[in-house]
Amino acid sequence: xxxxxxxxxxxxxxxxxxxxxxxxxxxxxxxxxxxxxxxxxxxxxxxxxxxxxxxxxxxxxxxxxxxxxxxxxxxxxxxxxxxxxxxxxxxxxxxxxxxxxxxxxxxxxxxxxxxxxxxxxxxxxxxxxxxxxxxxxxxxxxxxxxxxxxxxxxxxxxxxxxxxxxxxxxxxxxxxxxxxxxxxxxxxxxxxxxxxxxxxxxxxxxxxxxxxxxxxxxxxxxxxxxxxxxxxxxxxxxxxxxxxxxxxxxxxxxxxxxxxxxxxxxxxxxxxxxxxxxxxxxxxx
Numbered sequence: 190x191x192x193x194x195x196x197x198x199x200x201x202x203x204x205x206x207x208x209x210x211x212x213x214x215x216x217x218x219x220x221x222x223x224x225x226x227x228x229x230x231x232x233x234x235x236x237x238x239x240x241x242x243x244x245x246x247x248x249x250x251x252x253x254x255x256x257x258x259x260x261x262x263x264x265x266x267x268x269x270x271x272x273x274x275x276x277x278x279x280x281x282x283x284x285x286x287x288x289x290x291x292x293x294x295x296x297x298x299x300x301x302x303x304x305x306x307x308x309x310x311x312x313x314x315x316x317x318x319x320x321x322x323x324x325x326x327x328x329x330x331x332x333x334x335x336x337x338x339x340x341x342x343x344x345x346x347x348x349x350x351x352x353x354x355x356x357x358x359x360x361x362x363x364x365x366x367x368x369x370x371x372x373x374x375x376x377x378x379x380x381x382x383x384x385x386x387x388x389x390x391x392x393x394x395x396x397x398x399x400x401x402x403x404x405x406x407x408x409x410x411x412x413x414x415x416x417x418x419x420x421x422x423x424x425x426x427x428x429x430x431x432x433x434x435x436x437x438x439x440x441x442x443x444x445x446x447x448x449x450x451x452x453x454x455x456x457x458x459x460x461x462x463x464x465x466x467x468x469x470x471x472x473x474x
Contacts, residue, residue, distance in 0.1 A: 218445070221452025223257040229336045230458040233362035233393075234274075235346040235355060236369060237382055242400045243368045244270070246423070246450070247345035248277035248307065248434040250366065253451035255308035260295070260340040262309040263302060267328040267358070268347030275313060277434050279306030291334040298338035307434050309343070325357040333361075341455065351382050359386055359393045364458035366450065371401040371422060376409040380418045394419075394457040398450055401425050419457070421450050 234247035247264065251274065255262040266273035280303055292298035302310035314323045314331040328344065336342045344362070349355040359365045365386060369379035376399050383395040397420040399410055410420040426443040439447060 218448050218452045219257075221456050222253060222448060224452075224455060224459060224461075226340050226455075226459060229339055229342060230364070230455060231336060231342045231344065231362045232364050232366065232454050232458055233344050233346055233359050234366040234368060235349040235358055236367065237348065237350060237355070237378060238370075238375070239348045240402075241368045241370050241375075242402065242423075243347055244273050244345050245277050245434065246366065246368050246398055246400070246447075247274045247343055249439065249447040250451040250454060251309040251341075251343040252278065252307040252434050253448045254341050254343065254455065258340040260338075261299065263332070263335060263339040263342045264305070264309040264311045265314055265328065265332045265342060265344040266311070267314045267323045267325075267332075267344050269323060270347060273313070273347070274343070274345035275303070275305065275311040277307075278309060278311055279433055280311055292338060295338045298335045301335060310339075325354075325360070328358070329361055341458075351385060355382065356386060362393060362458075363460075364454050365393050365395045366398050366454055367395055368398045368400060370403070371399040371409060372403070373409055376413060376420075380413050380416070380420075383418060396421065396450065396453050396457065398423055419453065421446060421453065423447070423450070 236243040251262050251264040264274045302312045305311050314328040346358045349358050367379050369375045386395050400423045404425045410422045413420040423446050424442045
């Protein structure tokens with residue numbers, strides 16, 4: 190078992206059916222999304238390699254949480270890419286960058302970020318000119334003064350290699366979503382990275398999001414969970430392959446999986462162990 194990694198998550202591998210177990214599972218997800226937070230919770234979304242759909246996953250998580258957050262959700266792009274979290278949330282222009290002044294009220298904080306068609310407000314820590322990661326310190330300079338005015342901040346960190354870059358990006362967060370391709374090799378690398386992020390003086394809980402972009406239908410998530418890793422499988426989805434979350438959203442199976450991921454991330458970010466620890470909790474056909 191990987192020490193320090195919370196047990197959470199289950200794979201959605203079959204179509205959802207509106208029977209009693211399925212409805213109970215969806216009710217549990219809804220409760221997780223709406224769970225109250227005492228202070229702002231910061232969720233970091235990142236990957237070890239490009240092309241897994243990190244920005245789309247970050248947008249999906251932020252959008253799911255924004256449906257139940259009266260104080261709002263702030264989505265932050267922390268890598269210099271044209272199609273970051275703001276693009277996936279439906280912004281046409283680059284989101285605002287680092288504020289010139291620190292906000293003093295909720296109204297001022299909300300005015301400093303751009304409203305997106307998908308719901309969350311968006312802030313950029315980069316300039317959109319070069320496909321490159323934004324330094325974790327620059328991210329905090331841009332977003333740190335605003336986060337306390339929102340229930341949840343979801344940051345799209347893009348690709349962050351281990352060990353130092355990923356750890357620096359995660360150190361100011363309450364939970365990390367590590368996005369990976371769903372093949373066995375990529376998932377094993379992500380699980381190893383999760384164990385390293387969970388070690389140290391200030392461990393950060395990690396939930397693995399295994400994106401099945403190749404339609405492999407691989408059963409890697411149960412294997413990783415059997416070792417104590419938190420892992421959720423994301424079905425193959427057009428929106429994860431270059432579409433916008435704001436353009437019609439996800440297919441039903443993917444939407445439920447994204448909601449589950451968002452609920453689990455908020456649960457562990459709140460410091461509460463997630464209850465879904467076994468394949469028996471899967472949504473069944």
